[in-house]
Amino acid sequence: MKLKSTLFVICSFSLFTIQAQRHISAKIIDSTKQEPVPYASIVLNNKTGVISNDNGAFNLTIDREVRPTDSLFISCLGFEQKQIAVHSFLDSIIALTPKTIDLNEIFLTNKNYTVPEIIEKVKANLDSNYAHNYAKRTLFFRESFYTSLLKTDVNIKKSTIPEFNQAFTDSLLRSIPKNTHQHTEILGELYGKTSVSQPQKMAILKASRLYDKKNEITFENYEKRFNEIIKKHVKRNSYFKIKSGWFGTKEAIDSSFFEDDSVDKETAEFLAKEKEREAKQKENFLIYRKSRIHExxxxxxxxxxxxxxxxxxxxRYHFELQDYAFINNAFVYTITFQPKRSEDFEGTIYVNTQDFAIVRLDYKNVKPLRKFSLLGISINEYLKEGTVIFQKNAHNKYVLKYADETNGQQVGIKRPLKIIEKNKYVKGRRKQNELATDIHFIVKNTDKKEMVIFENTPISESEFTNFKEVPNVTPTYLPAYDPKFWEGYNIIEPNQAIKAFKINETN
Known part of the structure; x- marks a missing residue:
């Protein structure tokens, strides 16, 4: 009887917990253009909420019983704010109406400033408008890597290993996955001063890594796969070593590729930085991700x-006032900027007409950020674009609410490559045979980061000092997208590529 009572209590509590939660999923569109509205703010009772993704989709979890007074407040730059009662919410599509701006209302409370005057006031008020002190940021962060092999040519010039011929090499290349992607998601709390280069502490509440361990594009993976294939085809008491290669700048790079010591300083520093970053990532997930998020x-x-x-x-930039807009119950100047000469970016800033704070920034590079080619190595950092959104905290200071950024890079290799057969039973250098080839690889890497900060709470220096991190945090490995993993948590709605992710077990 006691066991039955206990089970009844547990089941009742579980049922109450399930019933108490409310999940709201929808897509926000422009009522006139019928197009998605990205980066809209969806807030419960003007307190906590989420941001719609770049396709206008969002998912909000209310972890308590819904009250009759609960409302969603949906707002976005240039649109009328919309209020929806939660208890009667059934829509999967929410249409926002573009807001008409009354210029007379702006000029009643503000002087008709010139654009240079506005920019100078923005600069003069940076310290007073934005929070720089200790704070706890409750956030969700996602980073996605997409890698595509655009070219994989290997031409055999000379081979003293009979089994290594052009046909075998071509079949080996066909086994290489041409496209891979992986995603890291973190829900956590970041402690410290928000300004750059300040020490941070972090509590990772939940984390996942969605990727294919077998087909992850790394030099080590390909060397391992290469040796597995070799063992099936080459019946020798030997092992084989790839002496050069570069299969993706996101991961470790084999420095033995540059055997002639003729690499320029910039390339060498780039390689060293990439290797160091990869080593840190593997060494400690918490330390690496904390640094990545704060950066x-x-x-x-x-x-x-x-x-x-x-x-x-x-x-060095040309600024131009384009229009006025309305965001979070405030009028803003819409000002575009473009480089006059050799600077890298163009974009749009949205400046509050009252306190001259930039509340949103959209930016994109106008030329490659770095582009060079030397000794068969080419690097083209062709893309960097993103959006940054600020909002006021309880102390009337602006804090980061949302940020996303996409970086694109293309790397090419056109150099000789050697595969050397070695045998541990042979004295001396143990070198038996050698394969000499010319390789031409072109790799395209895309890195997309996005983050929403749900709460930004000021804390004291002593609270920061006394907070103790939990080391050796390990993310949950997911071989396929699992919608239940984040069930009950507020996150940024994933895109279709993430939802469709699933490892091909036949590989």
Missing amino acids: FENAHFLNTDTDLNFLEKSN
Whole structure:
């Protein structure tokens, strides 16, 4: 009888918990154009909420019983705010109406400033408008890597290994996956001063890595796969070593590729930096991701070391007032910027007409950020674009609410490659045979980061000091997208590529 009572209580509690939660999924569109509205703010009772993704989709979880007074407030730049009662919410599509701006209403409360005057006021108010002190940021962060092998040519020039011929090499190349992608998702709390280069502490509440372990594009993976294939075809008491290669700049790079020591300083530094970053990533998930997230939250105009120098070096840009807009119950100037000469970015800033804070920034590079070719190695960092959104906290200071950024890079290799057969039973250098080839690889890498900060709570220095991190955090490995993994949590709605991710077991 006691067991039955206990089970009844557990089941009743579980049922109550399930009933108490409410999941709301929808897509936000423009009522006139019928197009998705990205980066819209969806807030429950004007307190906590989420951001729609770049396709206008969102998913919001309310982890308590819905009250009759609960409402969703949906707002976005240039649209009328919409209020919807939660208890009667049934729509899968939410249409926002574009907001008409009454210029007279703006000029009643503000002087008709020139664009240079507005920019100067933005710069003068940076310190007072934005929060820089200790804070706890409750956030969700996602980083996605997409890698495509655009060219994989290997031409055999000479071979003293009979089994290694052009036909075998071509079949080996066909086994290489041409497209891969992987995704890391983190729900956590970041502690520390929000400004750049300040020490941070982090609590990772939940994390996952969605990727294919077998087909992850790394040099080590391909060397391992290569040796597995070799063992099936070459019946020798030997092992084989690839002496050069570069299969993706995201992962480890084999420095033995550059055997002639003729690499320029810039390339050498780039390789060293990539290897160091990969080593840190593998060494400690918490340390690497904490650093990655803090770096990302400062990748904008408040950081003087960023590439986005349109404020710091405003004399190098042309600014133009395009229009006025309405966002979060405030009027904003819509101002575009373009480089006058050799700067890298163009974009749009949205400046509050009252306090001259930039509340949103959209940016995109106008030329490759780095492009060079030397000794058969070419690198073209062709894309860097993103959006940054700020909103006021409880202390009337602007804090980061949302950020996303996409970086694109294309790497080419056109150099000789050697495969050397070695045998541990042979004295001396143990070198038996050698395969000499010319390789031509072109790899395209895309890195997309996105982050939403649900709460930004000021804390004291002592609270930061006393917080203890939990080391050795390990993310959950997911071989396929699992919608239940984040069930009950508020996150950024995943895109279709993530939802469709599933490992091909036949590989």
